[in-house]
Amino acid sequence: MLRACAGQLVNVMRGSFGVSRLGAIGAIRNSSHSTETDSEFDARYEAYFNRADIDGWEARKAMNDLLGMDLIPEPKIVIAALKACRRLNDYALAIRWLEGVGDSCGxxxxxxxxxxxxxxxxxxxxxxxxxxEELGYDQPELALKSVFEM
Known part of the structure; x- marks a missing residue:
């Protein structure tokens, strides 16, 4: 009973505010995607990491976005991110960034x-x-020998 009343209320609200479900779907389907060249993409992320006022959250967000894409960042983006980590005084983030870039090589x-x-x-x-690799993070510290290698 409550669900039926809530459904009726939503329909009344939609009608009074002029919101239609189909209009929103049509707007999403008809929206155009921006076309960005590779050099523009690289320049955008490099400029983002080179900002003087970047904070830890913004750096992590950009790194996470880059590592979530199906690409390997260009060395100039990696360098800019490492310098941002230095400005933030976050050595651990820099190491995790290098690990992520290495993993993205597949x-x-x-x-x-x-x-x-x-x-x-x-x-x-x-x-x-x-x-x-120089820190020894590529090898597990307390790993046991595999039973297949004994």
């Missing part, structure tokens, strides 16, 4: 990751940072 990690390290190495040296 099954081509042996080909792409050495190139990425070659490109970002001067920045890592300038900032005094190490890679996850």
């Amino acid at each position: 099954d081509k990690k042996k080909e792409i990751w050495p190139y990425m390290l070659q490109e970002i190495r001067p920045t890592l040296n300038e900032l005094g940072m190490e890679t996850p």
Whole structure:
């Protein structure tokens, strides 16, 4: 009974405010997507990370968005993000960012990751940072030997 009354109330409210469900769906379907070139995309994220007033939440959000996309960030974006981590004084975030970029290489990690390290190495040296592999984070600390390798 309550559900029927609530449904009637919603229908009355829609009619009085002029909101129609089909109009919203049509607007969504007819909206156009922006077309952004790769260089514009890279420049947008690089400028975002180079902002002087970026905070930890904004940096994490942008990194999470980038790692959620089906792409590997360009080295200049990775460098800008590492410098943002340095400005935020967040070493752990920088290491997690490098781990995420390495994971986004997927099954081509042996080909792409050495190139990425070659490109970002001067920045890592300038900032005094190490890679996850240099810190030993690529190997589990307390892992047991596999029964198939015994």
